Amino acid sequence: MRRYTVEQKLKSAVAFLIILTVLPYVVSVFANGVDVSGDDSGSPFYVRVRIPDTEEADGVAEVEWTEYLAGILAKEMPQDSGKEALKAQAVLIRTQIYRNLDGMEDKILTEDYLSKEELRKRWGAEEFEKIYNRYVRAVEETDDTALMYGDTYAWTPFHQSSAGKTRSVAEAMGTDEYPYVAVRECPLDMEADDEIQVLTFTYGEIQKLCRDFLVAAPDNEQAEAGVSFEDLEITKYDSAGYVSEMRIGETICTGDQFRDALSLPSGAFSFSEGEASGGDGVKDTVKITTTGKGHGLGMSLWTAEQMAEEGKTYEEILSFFFEGTELRKDIQETELF
Numbered sequence: 001m002r003r004y005t006v007e008q009k010l011k012s013a014v015a016f017l018i019i020l021t022v023l024p025y026v027v028s029v030f031a032n033g034v035d036v037s038g039d040d041s042g043s044p045f046y047v048r049v050r051i052p053d054t055e056e057a058d059g060v061a062e063v064e065w066t067e068y069l070a071g072i073l074a075k076e077m078p079q080d081s082g083k084e085a086l087k088a089q090a091v092l093i094r095t096q097i098y099r100n101l102d103g104m105e106d107k108i109l110t111e112d113y114l115s116k117e118e119l120r121k122r123w124g125a126e127e128f129e130k131i132y133n134r135y136v137r138a139v140e141e142t143d144d145t146a147l148m149y150g151d152t153y154a155w156t157p158f159h160q161s162s163a164g165k166t167r168s169v170a171e172a173m174g175t176d177e178y179p180y181v182a183v184r185e186c187p188l189d190m191e192a193d194d195e196i197q198v199l200t201f202t203y204g205e206i207q208k209l210c211r212d213f214l215v216a217a218p219d220n221e222q223a224e225a226g227v228s229f230e231d232l233e234i235t236k237y238d239s240a241g242y243v244s245e246m247r248i249g250e251t252i253c254t255g256d257q258f259r260d261a262l263s264l265p266s267g268a269f270s271f272s273e274g275e276a277s278g279g280d281g282v283k284d285t286v287k288i289t290t291t292g293k294g295h296g297l298g299m300s301l302w303t304a305e306q307m308a309e310e311g312k313t314y315e316e317i318l319s320f321f322f323e324g325t326e327l328r329k330d331i332q333e334t335e336l337f
Contacts, residue, residue, distance in 0.1 A: 044065070044066070046267060048062060048109065049062075067115055070135040070138075071116075074114050076277065082305055085141050085304045086138035087138045088299070095154055096153075096155075097109065097111065146328055155177075157298035160294045161294070162189045162192055162240065162294075162296045163242060163268035164184060164185075164189055164239065165183050165320070168181070169237065184300075188306045194293060196289065197265050199276050200211075206286070213261070227248065231247075231248055232248060240267050242267045242268045243255025255269070264290050266290040267295060299322070
């Protein structure tokens with residue numbers, strides 16, 4: 001009887017020690033989720049990233065894969081973004097990296113990201129872990145998942161907000177290669193922050209900024225002759241309301257060319273005559289009113305956020321913006337690098 005009691009006590013002691021050992025891990029899993037980064041052994045998986053300011057001689061540093069994706073996500077999405085919107089964006093980032101790797105020999109990644117140190121400075125030491133873990137969970141909970149079109153990785157553009165509709169890539173770029181990047185109704189984008197902006201330029205500034213493609217036009221004297229309000233005319237819009245063609249004097253250019261030259265927030269814009277910038281009373285400025293932020297192709301981050309708030313999952317969000325694609329959840333990073 002005495003021998004049985006001793007054995008029971010020993011078993012109880014061993015069981016108690018096991019609980020003490022695994023309890024921190026169990027609590028961590030419930031709080032943060034399982035760490036699915038790395039290989040089957042649980043070791044972190046590292047990628048090579050080109051970082052201009054790194055101390056490495058060749059400008060390339062090894063960065064943990066989950067940290068890299070979370071750092072890109074934190075650079076693109078605000079800290080109060082919804083969980084499902086973060087997950088949708090994490091899939092787009094991962095898909096684009098996989099797509100780029102297909103034609104890359106050195107397997108050195110170049111996408112800018114924010115390191116843990118940079119994010120700690122941004123959020124402060126006290127808030128860092130809480131905020132950072134939201135981005136990490138979005139990466140981990142979509143691990144090995146990419147957006148596919150047939151047997152290829154989809155092209156996954158995104159922008160801050162559209163002009164009420166996303167654009168068709170066939171109209172914007174004249175290609176039928178990405179039929180899933182099409183017009184999508186996004187009326188909630190009209191309520192986005194800084195959705196409508198008014199910028200003022202002098203005609204001299206427009207002439208200077210557009211000089212490259214003004215000069216490129218054959219027998220065109222517009223680059224030297226000056227620009228007036230009558231020289232600026234929008235000749236064609238696409239079905240989403242973005243400028244697809246415009247005229248500067250005798251030069252025909254695309255709305256995207258003009259947007260890039262002037263660094264406009266959006267390619268959906270209109271002109272109105274401005275005021276005089278000098279004291280002579282001569283009107284020498286033009287007002288450009290823009291709607292939306294970004295190129296308007298692919299996923300609108302603003303609408304994705306609103307869909308997440310309405311209870312949509314990241315799968316539903318991606319299906320809306322990239323209809324005809326499918327999610328693959330069995331992709332192994334180690335096979336790509």
